Amino acid sequence: MKAKDLVYSNKYISMSRDDLVGKLNDALTTSRFNHVLRVEQTAIELAEANGVDPERASIAGLVHDYAKQRPDIDFINAIKEYHLDPVLLDYGNAIWHGVVGWLFVKNELGINDIEILNAVKYHTVGHEVMTKLEQIVYMADYIEPGRDFPEVETARRVTKKSLQDGVAFQAKQTLSYLIENNKPVFPQTIITYNSWVPGNTD
Ligand SMILES: [Fe+2]
Numbered sequence: 001m002k003a004k005d006l007v008y009s010n011k012y013i014s015m016s017r018d019d020l021v022g023k024l025n026d027a028l029t030t031s032r033f034n035h036v037l038r039v040e041q042t043a044i045e046l047a048e049a050n051g052v053d054p055e056r057a058s059i060a061g062l063v064h065d066y067a068k069q070r071p072d073i074d075f076i077n078a079i080k081e082y083h084l085d086p087v088l089l090d091y092g093n094a095i096w097h098g099v100v101g102w103l104f105v106k107n108e109l110g111i112n113d114i115e116i117l118n119a120v121k122y123h124t125v126g127h128e129v130m131t132k133l134e135q136i137v138y139m140a141d142y143i144e145p146g147r148d149f150p151e152v153e154t155a156r157r158v159t160k161k162s163l164q165d166g167v168a169f170q171a172k173q174t175l176s177y178l179i180e181n182n183k184p185v186f187p188q189t190i191i192t193y194n195s196w197v198p199g200n201t202d
């Protein structure tokens with residue numbers, strides 16, 4: 001199904017898709033806005049293939065990067081105000097826009113569906129246990145048609161065959177990438193790897 005043909009039911013958000021798309025257009029640069037639209041469409045397709053509500057996938061895909069362009073101070077204030085783990089202060093936007101950004105999605109877009117909020121929260125770092133919707137957003141962000149990295153075709157093929165194998169593939173690639181590039185690894189990224197990869201035979 002094409003994203004633009006979806007009619008929202010008010011079950012998860014009390015605005016139309018057009019209004020939500022408008023909010024994202026306001027919050028993001030053009031290139032990130034276009035990325036978000038591609039993630040939405042990819043998430044809808046993964047939802048249809050995996051028995052998940054496409055409306056929920058559409059909303060989660062659209063809002064996953066809602067906080068990506070917020071200034072650091074917004075995240076620092078939220079970490080303090082909501083008494084989140086202070087270790088978060090050692091990281092930056094790459095981690096914050098999901099792990100903290102879900103709070104802005106909840107407060108500013110009026111989304112209270114816990115699965116959508118968790119899909120935003122874990123879309124970069126993953127989680128030990130992820131619902132299908134959470135797996136879908138994690139994978140759609142990684143394999144949307146604008147992505148171009150050496151393993152992307154393999155990632156697309158694996159994910160099409162099995163959503164869970166896709167998650168394991170990404171968890172491994174992400175950890176390898178961070179280590180190879182001397183980048184810091186957020187603890188949850190290692191927990192995700194340990195939960196999804198060892199013992200996975202694919
Ligand atoms: Fe993101």
Ligand SMILES: [Fe+2]
Binds near residue numbers: 035039065
């Ligand atoms: Fe993204």
